Amino acid sequence: MFIYTFLISVCIFGAISQTTQAAPSNERLDDDQYDINITLSHQVLKENPKLWQVCTGVKMERAEEYIVAFRAIYQKGIVHHLSAHVCGAPYSDGPYWDCTLHDHICADMGSWYPIDEWGRGANDWILPPDTGVVIGGRYGGKYIVLQVHRKDDFANYIETATVPVSGMTLTVQRSRPQYEVGQLVLGNYGKLPAGVENYTTDSSCPWTRPQPIRLLAYSLHAHNLGKCVSGYLIKDGKWIEIGRGNPAYPEYRFSVWPRNMYVNTGDIMASRCLYSNPGDKEVKFGYQHEDEMCNVYLHYAFPYGLDQSYRHMDCGQDAETYHWEDHFRDIPADSTRPDGNTDQARAGLFRSADY
Structure with missing residues (x-):
């Protein structure tokens, strides 16, 4: 890829310690929509201070679903950027992994495409009516991978953070948009x-x-x-x-x-x-x-x-x-x-x- 869509350092670090991330959770909104939280515990960043980019992923429930809203979960001083990606399969089946290298987001980057990017305390993004980002279906891509890009001085803010995780809340719709x-x-x-x-x-x-x-x-x-x-x-x-x-x-x-x-x-x-x-x-x-x-x-x-x-x-x-x-x-x-x-x-x- 020649477009540098994400901010990635090219240093390769050693093994990542196995700290459990905050698990994705679903909240039903109505019969057609529900919210899913994809998050990464700040404890992961604290225990792996050399990592610039950390990813975590979740498999979507149904054969085909549609994302209709993106909302960031973040703590001031800790997160520089967040981005969401669709993958046929994540690069790792662990709870989180080092995705400092761009080709470490998906197992097969041929199935990869980015769907949202958030940065610098930006707003939520609610899609217009009858539109949605397709997940799954005839093209595969049933996994959502969250990429967390931490800030340089994140360690100064973790101990006083009121939000223990960084991530995104995605509103998912079951009915197909036009x-x-x-x-x-x-x-x-x-x-x-x-x-x-x-x-x-x-x-x-x-x-x-x-x-x-x-x-x-x-x-x-x-x-x-x-x-x-x-x-x-x-x-x-x-x-x-x-x-x-x-x-x-x-x-x-x-x-x-x-x-x-x-x-x-x-x-x-x-x-x-x-x-x-x-x-x-x-x-x-x-x-x-x-x-x-x-x-x-x-x-x-x-x-x-x-x-x-x-x-x-x-x-x-x-x-x-x-x-x-x-x-x-x-x-x-x-x-x-x-x-x-x-x-x-x-x-x-x-x-x-x-x-």
């Missing part, structure tokens, strides 16, 4: 040069599938050097802003469902990031905490039953060699401005994330 939910990730690979200010990295890809999709939500992500992230839909040369903002703010999933944004064959989705790297070392794009990222996560709806490939797509370009100016005209002047009339501003996110 539309499935997929995810497209716009981003970069390569490296960020040393000693640069106001440096931009770009990406874009056309929608080549015959079936149109409807955008549901987006979120913006970069690491420590990122100053602005923006995403656009380009239709017949016209730029339509999906969203832009400061990646240091809470990583909200902002809904665009009410805007009726459809992506048709030939339309282009594009992303841009603004960076400042005053240091004397180049920084590569990658999974490690000290690497950089430029990701726009786009969640979208498509009719139920289409090919599995609609469920997840990556779009990546070389950070040093790919530039919008070589391909497009009428580039928005505010594509590198995180302020102004943005979803972040309307949500009152005027501060760096305190989580």
Whole structure:
């Protein structure tokens, strides 16, 4: 995978001690929906302080079910990011495992696709009516794997934590929705040069599938050097802003469902990031905490039953060699401005994330 969707260190550590995690628990909401909690005990992190990424998984009950809401369970100071993934089988059948390496999430990464990402004290995400993330069915993928990315100084907060676990509450629906939910990730690979200010990295890809999709939500992500992230839909040369903002703010999933944004064959989705790297070392794009990222996560709806490939797509370009100016005209002047009339501003996110 060339898109660095998750923050992963490449160090390999020794054996993990066997501390029991908090078991997943189900709460019935009505005849059609129930909540399932997938959590990891903070005791696991405490006893394995060298682990950056820890995974745990749960097998879903029925042949096919549909996730319709994601809610984070976290303690300020302990969790940096949480992400949820679908697997045909988890990488390990233990209660938890080291998933510092990206290919240690699922036993067969060919069956893997990400379904949600949470970070920086972000909001819950409730899907629009008659949409859902499909689990199981004709494509397999009956396991949900939770990946917990701890913070650097997590140990300072564990003893006083009021929440003993980190994880997600998933609302699962039994009845089939009309539309499935997929995810497209716009981003970069390569490296960020040393000693640069106001440096931009770009990406874009056309929608080549015959079936149109409807955008549901987006979120913006970069690491420590990122100053602005923006995403656009380009239709017949016209730029339509999906969203832009400061990646240091809470990583909200902002809904665009009410805007009726459809992506048709030939339309282009594009992303841009603004960076400042005053240091004397180049920084590569990658999974490690000290690497950089430029990701726009786009969640979208498509009719139920289409090919599995609609469920997840990556779009990546070389950070040093790919530039919008070589391909497009009428580039928005505010594509590198995180302020102004943005979803972040309307949500009152005027501060760096305190989580």
